[in-house]
Amino acid sequence: MAAKLWWMIHKDLVSECRARRVWPAMLLLGTVVALVFTVQMDLLPTEKRRMVGSLLWLAIFFAGMLAIDRSFASEREDGCWEGLLLCPISPTAVYLAKLVVNVVALAALQCVLIPLFIVLSDVPLLARPGAMLLTALLGNLGIAAVGTLLSALATAVRPNGNLLVLLVLPLVIPIVLAAAEATRLIAQGDLGAPWWRWVQLLGAFAIVFVTAGAVLFDFVIED
Amino acid sequence: MADQTTAIQASGLSKAFGGRVVLRPLDLDVTEGETLALTGANGAGKTTLLRCLAAVLRPTSGQVRWFGQSAASSPTARRLIGMVGHESRLYPHLTVRENLVFSARMYDVAEPARRTDQLLGSIGMSAHAHRFPTRISHGMRRRLAIVRALVHDPPILLLDEPFSGLDEEACGWLLGLLREMRARGRTVCFTTHDRQKTADLADRVLHLAGGRAEETRAAEATGSQEAPLKVRAA
Numbered sequence: 001m002a003a004k005l006w007w008m009i010h011k012d013l014v015s016e017c018r019a020r021r022v023w024p025a026m027l028l029l030g031t032v033v034a035l036v037f038t039v040q041m042d043l044l045p046t047e048k049r050r051m052v053g054s055l056l057w058l059a060i061f062f063a064g065m066l067a068i069d070r071s072f073a074s075e076r077e078d079g080c081w082e083g084l085l086l087c088p089i090s091p092t093a094v095y096l097a098k099l100v101v102n103v104v105a106l107a108a109l110q111c112v113l114i115p116l117f118i119v120l121s122d123v124p125l126l127a128r129p130g131a132m133l134l135t136a137l138l139g140n141l142g143i144a145a146v147g148t149l150l151s152a153l154a155t156a157v158r159p160n161g162n163l164l165v166l167l168v169l170p171l172v173i174p175i176v177l178a179a180a181e182a183t184r185l186i187a188q189g190d191l192g193a194p195w196w197r198w199v200q201l202l203g204a205f206a207i208v209f210v211t212a213g214a215v216l217f218d219f220v221i222e223d
Numbered sequence: 224m225a226d227q228t229t230a231i232q233a234s235g236l237s238k239a240f241g242g243r244v245v246l247r248p249l250d251l252d253v254t255e256g257e258t259l260a261l262t263g264a265n266g267a268g269k270t271t272l273l274r275c276l277a278a279v280l281r282p283t284s285g286q287v288r289w290f291g292q293s294a295a296s297s298p299t300a301r302r303l304i305g306m307v308g309h310e311s312r313l314y315p316h317l318t319v320r321e322n323l324v325f326s327a328r329m330y331d332v333a334e335p336a337r338r339t340d341q342l343l344g345s346i347g348m349s350a351h352a353h354r355f356p357t358r359i360s361h362g363m364r365r366r367l368a369i370v371r372a373l374v375h376d377p378p379i380l381l382l383d384e385p386f387s388g389l390d391e392e393a394c395g396w397l398l399g400l401l402r403e404m405r406a407r408g409r410t411v412c413f414t415t416h417d418r419q420k421t422a423d424l425a426d427r428v429l430h431l432a433g434g435r436a437e438e439t440r441a442a443e444a445t446g447s448q449e450a451p452l453k454v455r456a457a
Binding site for chain 2: 003004007008011014015016018019079080082083084085086087088089090222
């Protein structure tokens with residue numbers, strides 16, 4: 001299964017690199033949102049450190065949904081989805097492959113947004129890189145787990161619609177809040193017990209949603 | 224009499240979409256090595272039946288077995304079938320060769336690259352291996368879709384209107400391929416509107432009308448021995 005998982009991930013990443021359909025739009029939207037947030041808000045440095053977590057994760061959420069929304073749409077448009085379902089692979093493997101690709105997409109987005117926020121807001125988000133990396137990874141995992149599952153559902157219900165954000169929002173709010181709080185504490189240089197609690201919450205969400213996605217995916221894609 | 228293995232067994236198979244019954248309950252046995260043609264007007268349920276037999280469509284009732292294995296039991300059972308649908312199912316941003324290699328890997332084919340090169344050579348498309356599907360003709364895409372279904376050499380092949388969109392040369396190639404599969408004892412099930420192809424290839428013909436299946440004896444067209452009736456309403 002691991003080899004098949006790798007080749008499905010490889011296929012999606014190669015296709016996206018060649019098509020350049022989604023990631024450029026995602027990066028552009030994220031950049032515009034970040035610019036609007038940071039340039040328009042004239043705040044004191046202490047207020048910026050308080051706000052940066054929320055602004056960063058809002059930008060990641062809205063821009064990231066662009067990529068996650070297209071996870072399955074492109075397969076269905078090209079008639080390849082049924083071809084994949086015919087293969088001797090479990091639906092869980094398909095879900096995990098799409099999940100990893102979406103996590104990579106969000107990570108690519110953060111590679112652009114975090115430095116942008118640092119430059120525009122003068123907030124030391126990378127002063128503690130390990131903490132920021134852990135927060136980003138767990139936040140990505142939670143958002144991608146929910147988004148991947150619901151993207152499959154939304155694409156099945158309305159292939160050319162924009163249902164995903166509506167479906168995802170209620171489930172993703174706790175993840176975005178937790179990630180925003182953890183990021184705020186990193187920006188303020190406070191990596192004590194409160195930060196650790198938010199990270200544990202992010203970890204719990206990631207475990208729950210990845211497990212739920214892996215279990216429920218078969219039912220979501222049922223024709 | 225030689226013991227005949229049942230390659231495809233459908234029991235009480237039916238399908239409804241919402242309140243609309245597309246396929247009424249039927250039992251169907253297809254013997255290993257047999258070629259079964261599904262005929263009928265547009266909307267008769269041919270594609271629905273084929274997709275249920277391929278287990279890409281979950282039936283409303285009943286179950287499908289391939290060589291005794293439940294189609295829904297395990298993903299590994301899918302190695303027993305290859306299916307060709309209406310669409311080519313080729314990833315547009317992977318080259319022709321990459322598409323086949325990907326399929327071969329998904330089916331755990333040993334030496335996927337070598338198998339791919341062999342298949343491309345057999346259909347005369349080696350020169351197009353590094354082109355994208357959008358840059359080749361529709362007929363070539365259909366050929367690719369067919370060989371991709373054969374990449375793992377499945378004992379059962381399901382084809383949905385395989386001759387549509389093919390020119391005379393390609394039709395000849397496909398006829399030859401299906402005859403070869405028949406000679407090798409592979410089980411083939413295909414939908415078609417073409418009576419001549421049906422007569423040329425099929426051992427049995429299942430005619431669908433209004434979601435009901437009725438066997439038409441292919442013997443009448445081919446002149447061979449009568450096949451026993453193995454289709455009945457459930």
